[in-house]
Each structure stands twice: as structure tokens, then as C-alpha cells.
Amino acid sequence: MSIYIDFLIMALVLMSYIGALIQKDLIKCVVLTGLGGLGLAYLFSSLLAPDVALTEAILGGAVLPAFFAFTVRKTQRLDE
Numbered sequence: 001m002s003i004y005i006d007f008l009i010m011a012l013v014l015m016s017y018i019g020a021l022i023q024k025d026l027i028k029c030v031v032l033t034g035l036g037g038l039g040l041a042y043l044f045s046s047l048l049a050p051d052v053a054l055t056e057a058i059l060g061g062a063v064l065p066a067f068f069a070f071t072v073r074k075t076q077r078l079d080e
Helices: 002-022 026-046 050-074
Strands: none
Touching: 002 026, 026 050
């Protein structure tokens, strides 16, 4: 049963990163990238690599998306 959950999470991670590539709104890209990072953290945890999973959860799921969101909010938008 666990292998099916892993494949589902892999598909969700792939879809979140592809969704981040095709989004026009940068905040949505940041959110989708953070979700992909959390999915990768779960996959690392299921591969019995807790140190990598913890690092990915902290950096890829929380810190980097927060910095990216802060940067996007501070920049000016130019609507074309």
C-alpha cells in the first residue's frame, strides 16, 4: 500500500512543479513550489533518509517559499 502512496506523491510533486512553470501569477508559483518541496520531503522520509527529509521540509517547504513570497511582494508588477 505504501508504494501506491509514494507514486501518488511523486505524481503530485511533478504536477505542482509543472503547474508552477505555467502559472502567470508569481505568488501561485511560490505556493506550488513549496508544496512540491513538502512532497519531496515526504518521499525522502519514505526512502529512510530523515536528515534529508528534514532539511527539505525546512528549506524547500518553508524558508525558500517565504523568501520568494517576500521578494515577489516587494517588487512592482508590470501588467502588459
